[in-house]
Amino acid sequence: xxxxxxxxxxATKTKERRQILFVNVCAAVKASITDGSSVTGAPGxxxxxxxLKDSWILEFESPGLAxxxxxxxxxxxxxxxxxxxxxxxxxxxSVRLTVNGFDQLVEHEMRKLGTG
Amino acid sequence: MQDDxxxxxxxxxxxxxxxxxxxxxxxxxxDANGYVRTTGSFITDGFARGMELTPTGFTQATPGLVxxxxxxxxxxxxxxxxxxxxxxxxxxxxxxxxxxFEGVEAEEAGVIIKxxxxxxxxxxxxxxxGAAPRQVTGGPFGQLECDFSYFLxxxxxxxxxxxxxxxxxxxxxxxxxPRDEIPLANGDVLRVNHSPAPRxxxxxxxxxxxxxxSCEIPVRYRTANSV
Numbered sequence: 001x002x003x004x005x006x007x008x009x010x011a012t013k014t015k016e017r018r019q020i021l022f023v024n025v026c027a028a029v030k031a032s033i034t035d036g037s038s039v040t041g042a043p044g045x046x047x048x049x050x051x052l053k054d055s056w057i058l059e060f061e062s063p064g065l066a067x068x069x070x071x072x073x074x075x076x077x078x079x080x081x082x083x084x085x086x087x088x089x090x091x092x093x094s095v096r097l098t099v100n101g102f103d104q105l106v107e108h109e110m111r112k113l114g115t116g
Numbered sequence: 117m118q119d120d121x122x123x124x125x126x127x128x129x130x131x132x133x134x135x136x137x138x139x140x141x142x143x144x145x146x147d148a149n150g151y152v153r154t155t156g157s158f159i160t161d162g163f164a165r166g167m168e169l170t171p172t173g174f175t176q177a178t179p180g181l182v183x184x185x186x187x188x189x190x191x192x193x194x195x196x197x198x199x200x201x202x203x204x205x206x207x208x209x210x211x212x213x214x215x216x217f218e219g220v221e222a223e224e225a226g227v228i229i230k231x232x233x234x235x236x237x238x239x240x241x242x243x244x245x246g247a248a249p250r251q252v253t254g255g256p257f258g259q260l261e262c263d264f265s266y267f268l269x270x271x272x273x274x275x276x277x278x279x280x281x282x283x284x285x286x287x288x289x290x291x292x293x294p295r296d297e298i299p300l301a302n303g304d305v306l307r308v309n310h311s312p313a314p315r316x317x318x319x320x321x322x323x324x325x326x327x328x329x330s331c332e333i334p335v336r337y338r339t340a341n342s343v
Binding site for chain 2: 038039040041076077080081082083084092093096097099100101104
C-alpha cells in the first residue's frame with residue numbers, strides 16, 4: 001500500500017459515509033417532525049385521524065438534495081399553533097424545533113454512525 | 117440551573133418595551149374623526165393604516181385602529197371624542213395592549229378579556245423549551261447549554277394592508293438582535309441565537325377578522341449544573 005492509495009481509500013470511504021450520514025439525517029429530520037424527538041425537543045404531529053402525520057413525505061431529488069414536506073392545508077396552522085387549534089396529543093412547532101436543533105441532530109447521527 | 121419562569125419573564129419584559137411609532141410628546145387635538153396636529157407629520161412619524169395606537173394625555177384613553185393617515189390628520193375607526201389642542205400628549209404604536217400571555221388573564225383597564233375583541237389587535241405568547249440540555253464543560257457543576265424559543269404572535273385586523281403588521285413585526289424582531297444578551301437576576305445570561313436567528317412568518321389569515329404574523333426568537337444560554 002502506498003500513501004497515495006491510502007489517501008484514495010480514505011477519500012472513498014469518507015464519501016460513502018457522508019452519503020450514509022446524509023440519508024440518516026434526512027430520515028431523522030422527518031421522524032423529528034412527525035413523531036417527535038428527544039434530540040430536538042420537537043413534540044411531533046398531533047394525531048386525530050392520522051391525516052396530517054401520514055401526509056409528511058421524504059423524497060430524494062438527488063444524492064445531495066432531499067425534500068421533506070406536507071400538502072395538508074391545515075399543517076401551517078398546527079405548526080404555528082394559531083388561535084383555534086387544539087391539541088389532544090403531541091404539539092406545535094415541530095418543524096421549527098427540528099430546524100433549531102438540526103446541529104444536534106447531525107451530531108447525534110454522526111455518533112450513531114461511529115468511526116466505521 | 118434552568119429557570120423557565122425567569123426566562124419567560126425576561127423575554128416578556130423586553131417585549132413590553134416595544135415602541136414601533138410615536139409622535140413624541142407634543143401638542144395634539146382630536147376631532148370626531150380622529151387626531152389632528154398643526155406641526156410635524158403623522159406620515160413622517162411612520163404611522164400606517166391598520167396600526168393600533170394608544171393615546172396618552174387625552175381623556176379618551178382607549179386604543180384606536182388607524183383607518184387613514186395624512187400629514188396632519190389621522191382617521192380612527194369608530195371616531196374619537198373631541199378634544200381641543202393641548203400639549204403633553206402623544207400617540208404611540210407598541211406591543212398590542214390586549215395580551216394573552218402564558219398563565220396570565222388578558223386585561224385592559226382592569227377589565228378581564230376572555231376572547232379577542234373585534235377591530236382590536238392582540239398578541240399571544242408562547243414559551244417553547246427546545247432540545248434537552250447538553251453538558252458542554254466537564255466535571256461537577258459543569259455548564260449546561262440550553263435552548264428555548266419565544267413566540268409572539270401578532271394578530272392584526274384583516275383587510276387593512278400589510279404595512280402595519282409588517283412594520284410592527286419587524287420592530288418586535290429588532291428588539292432581539294442576534295447575539296444580544298438578556299441578563300437574568302440569577303446571574304445567567306440569555307443570548308439571542310444567531311443560527312438560526314429570530315424570524316417571522318408570512319402574513320397568515322387567522323380566525324375570522326384577523327391576520328397573524330408569528331415572530332420567533334430562538335435563545336441559547338448556559339447555566340451551571342446542580343451536581
